[in-house]
Amino acid sequence: MPTTQSPTAPEAVRRIACIGAGVIGGGWAAHFLARGYDVTAWDPAPDAEARLRRLVAAAWPALEQIGLAEGASRARLTVAPTLAEAVADADFVQESAPEKLELKRSLLAELAATVRPGVVIASSTSGYPMTDMQTEAAGSAAGAGRLVVGHPFNPPYLIPLVEVVGGERTDADAVAWAARFYDVAGKSVITMDRELPGFLANRLQEALWREALHMVANGEASVEDIDASITEGPGLRWAFMGPCLTFALAGGEGGMAHMLDHFGPSLKSPWTRLEAPELDRTLRDAMVDGCERTAGDRTYADLVAARDQGVIDVLRATGRLGDTQR
Template sequence: MKAESSQKVMAVIGCGVIGSGWVARALAAGMQVQAWDPNPEAITGLQNNIDTAWPALVRRGLAEGASRDHLHFSTDLDEVLEGADLVQENAPERLEIKQSLLASIDARVPNHVLIGSSTSGIKPSELQAQCHRAPGRVIVAHPFNPVYLLPLVELVGGQHTDPALMVSARAQYEQLGMRPLIVRREIEGHIADRLMEALWREALHLVNDGVATTEEVDAAIVYGAGLRWSLMGTFLTFHLAGGEGGMRHMLEQFGPALKQPWTRLEAPELTPELIERVASGSEFQAGGRSIATLEARRDRFLGELLEVVERYWPEQEGLGGRI
């Protein structure tokens, strides 16, 4: 189904888990989606992933005119890119694949069309390297799984990117109901993944050293830090930890502890024993429930949690401005 003249068109390139999430989010936002994948059978997985996402999107509220029927799938790249207002690339996380695909897209679409990459770790200047038509409009637009629910998208421009384009990019992703965060400088892994990787490394050490099970590590986040992070993040949480003196007092009181060797900077070796401990622990936590069942449970929770966060978000905006 091709778009009506007034309908925004998003071209989604690659229809795996992340690409499917973009498709579902864009459909729910009332856009026409033209999806491409080199595998003609990818449409089956795409439709299944939309089936998973749609109940949560309906609960969140669909845009006027939103419909799953506004999806067109093809293995023809030219067909999918035709008329696109926004292109989102979701190829495997391999630089040579992304560079080749992005160069092909850059050569095909008009210069004003933004091209976002879902890469979780590659810097935008590397993505732009083989694009010769308008490399500056190729940026990182890194979402978080499930893309159809989590609103954060990290936007990172490269060496060829005009800062004014980032303002335009933010507006385009806001139309998808997202909370764009413009990253000030290029860095591998951007912001959120670097933070999550640090926590992940420490979690693996705790399990590897027999300090805690996977379930106990998760409980420490769910019932402790994670609840606070949902509203305040890391810095504001520590600001409150300082009492009336705020962050300054907190750093004076607890700052010396930062030099104590509590944490490990490198990940532990993934020995067969550690892999078994982590995998079996995760399977025990799942309790025999299927991935689909756990996804549905996660989506219901995230939808309800987002409603709470959004009720408090105006206060957050007043504290820190707009992201």
């Protein structure tokens, strides 16, 4: 497979083109500006520039609170009249057009044909695999080979996560370049080994959301109770310790192995409208091994202390700890 040779190292990127200036594209623009980049945006809507500048202005106080990079300024935002002018000098392109497959296909093909050779082009799609979006782009390193998914979470200027994955025609080095760039640009990066519709976090969110809809539709719970069940319960732990390690702690010092061996049969209980996977030895061992890698050198006591302190920190940060510590 040909190799995508970017003309600019991830650490040397200076100008970013944001194609699409809605909520996500505008959020990306605000993030990149706060990190000290020059940003050129383009959006075909007649009022796009005014909306974009309002969005960036609204985001700026929060960005100032968390800290701006040296040289960061809203004055470094330019809105170009055409797509070609927006990407002319770009070292990286972030596409954030509406979530319509045919639009994504044609726009990414146009970008691949217009952007300087080697410059990586990332899509903010929230669910489409890149394989499905790169079908109309030229089959070369300068075309489909440099198209990757860079999926953010709203608002992109505050939520750290970005999921990076290529398509069947994407060059591996384009994925590696994008992952490194996002890391340099201050994001928390997950580089996926394979495509999965919806990626990782959206699939997990969707499972929870779907079960919530079932509960409301069947009169089993109110919207208020569903939200409180997360914000006052597992959501406090998920802010700093994911569901796998959280469940591992439920197994006590025996960890994930004890939790699965003890509670595994309950996976067949009809608690949700989602079918449970078969808990065979391969899945069991993968969960145990993964939790052990995540825990690293931390003991069970270390993890419990980290979890407890994390819950306290989240409660304090959200104003729910009260005056008990005063």
